[in-house]
Amino acid sequence: MEDTELIKNLKNGNDESFRIIVDKYQRLILNSCYRFVYNRETAEDLTQEVFIEVYRSINMFRNDSKLSTWIYRIAISKSLDYLKSRKRKKRFANSKSLFENEDMIGSTSLKDEIQAPDEQSPEKLLDNDDRIKILSLALDCLPENQRIAFTLSKYDEFSYKEIADVLGITISSVESLIHRAKVNLRKKLYNFYREYL
Incomplete structure (x- = not known):
């Protein structure tokens, strides 16, 4: 139907x-x-x-x-x-500090912030679902509209037109949001993997 x-x-x-x-x-x-x-x-x-x-x-x-x-x-x-x-709970507050130096490639504070909460080694952090956790934390650090546009595109497989309709913005704005989201994610994830890989 x-x-x-x-x-x-x-x-x-x-x-x-x-x-x-x-x-x-x-x-x-x-x-x-x-x-x-x-x-x-x-x-x-x-x-x-x-x-x-x-x-x-x-x-x-x-x-x-x-x-x-x-x-x-x-x-x-x-x-x-x-x-x-819920004020993004403790997890979301921690994720902001985790990537607080997002503009500094190879930031040393990133290592401290990741290890401190549960005293896990870098190797353990990279096991199993931890890569997904790192990506989730990185996504959570994105500005709200960037995160929404990126997840709708990447995970829900929405077209740019569909995302534009959901957010009530132009297609060119969607393109810009997703481009900036990818740039920011690359910075955040590069900071992490440069430290541990």
């Missing part, structure tokens, strides 16, 4: 259409929320909030964008609100 028909049916009170929408987009939204909060349980709670908002607000949807774009906007808003309300 096409989204346009699902929307029409849901606006007419057809709850089965809502179930289909949830089944269609739930995993995508869960993954998107997870990349903001890095916690499965929190991401699941946020995903539930997103679809509650979809159900409550469906009559406000005016078909000026795709349904998926509208749902992603809600997901991003909910995720950012969560981070702000």
Whole structure:
């Protein structure tokens, strides 16, 4: 069933259409929320909030964008609100200091900041899922719009046009955000791997 028909049916009170929408987009939204909060349980709670908002607000949807774009906007808003309300938790505060010298290639303080929290050796930090953790921390240090644009492009495989629709900006602005995000990520990750590889 096409989204346009699902929307029409849901606006007419057809709850089965809502179930289909949830089944269609739930995993995508869960993954998107997870990349903001890095916690499965929190991401699941946020995903539930997103679809509650979809159900409550469906009559406000005016078909000026795709349904998926509208749902992603809600997901991003909910995720950012969560981070702000929790003040990004201790993890996010630590990640800022971890890469505080992002403009200094080969910064010596980076080594100290990484080893201090749990006294792990460089070799252990690079085992298994630790590379993913390092990338997550680097992503978290990006300015908000850069992080959103990059993750939508890289992980959700959105086109620049789709990202522009989600963020309400021009395609050229999306291109600029993603370019700057890549530059900043290269700096942060180069600082780390230059120290330990």
